[in-house]
Amino acid sequence: MTTVRPLAEPEADPRVKAVFDDIRATRKTDFVNNLWRALAFDPALLEGTWAEVKRLMATPSQLDPLTKELVYIAVSVANGCGYCVHSHTAAARAKGMTDAQHAELMAIVGLAAKTNHLATALQVEVDPVFDAGRA
Numbered sequence: 001m002t003t004v005r006p007l008a009e010p011e012a013d014p015r016v017k018a019v020f021d022d023i024r025a026t027r028k029t030d031f032v033n034n035l036w037r038a039l040a041f042d043p044a045l046l047e048g049t050w051a052e053v054k055r056l057m058a059t060p061s062q063l064d065p066l067t068k069e070l071v072y073i074a075v076s077v078a079n080g081c082g083y084c085v086h087s088h089t090a091a092a093r094a095k096g097m098t099d100a101q102h103a104e105l106m107a108i109v110g111l112a113a114k115t116n117h118l119a120t121a122l123q124v125e126v127d128p129v130f131d132a133g134r135a
Contacts, residue, residue, distance in 0.1 A: 002038055010040035019043075019050050026058050033087060066095040074109050 011017040020032050020040075039046040057068055069092035076084035089102070097105075128134055 004038055004041045006037060007040050010037060013040070013043055015043035016040045016046060019046050022054070023050060026054055035083065035087070066092060066097060069095055069097070070101075070105055073105060074112075077106075077109050078113070 007013075007016075011020055020036065023032050023036060024030055036046065036050070039049055057065075057072070063071070069088050072088040073085060073092060076088060089097075092102070
């Protein structure tokens with residue numbers, strides 16, 4: 001259940017329409033998902049969030065598009081965001097993620113959660129060799 005009332009005609013606002021049009025063009029689809037529709041209640045928030053997503057997720061960079069989606073899935077799992085887990089899993093599949101890659105990703109996420117909790121519980125001191133400031 002959303003915490004904001006969805007706008008009946010979000011694209012009546014020219015700022016929202018511009019962002020939705022850019023989402024459609026960038027992603028080469030007519031689909032604008034519910035996150036963007038929810039953010040339309042605040043055009044400035046919508047514009048800023050989309051600009052950041054577009055810059056980091058849709059612009060060629062050092063990480064390939066599938067790797068970006070895998071990282072997004074892992075962080076979404078860690079943060080407990082079911083919406084993002086679903087949407088970025090779909091995006092990763094569209095970018096070529098196989099069932100085997102998905103299974104391996106989930107195993108790594110589970111292992112990282114376990115060892116993170118153990119290191120936190122034991123308050124393990126960071127090894128000096130891992131401290132970039134000491135290199």
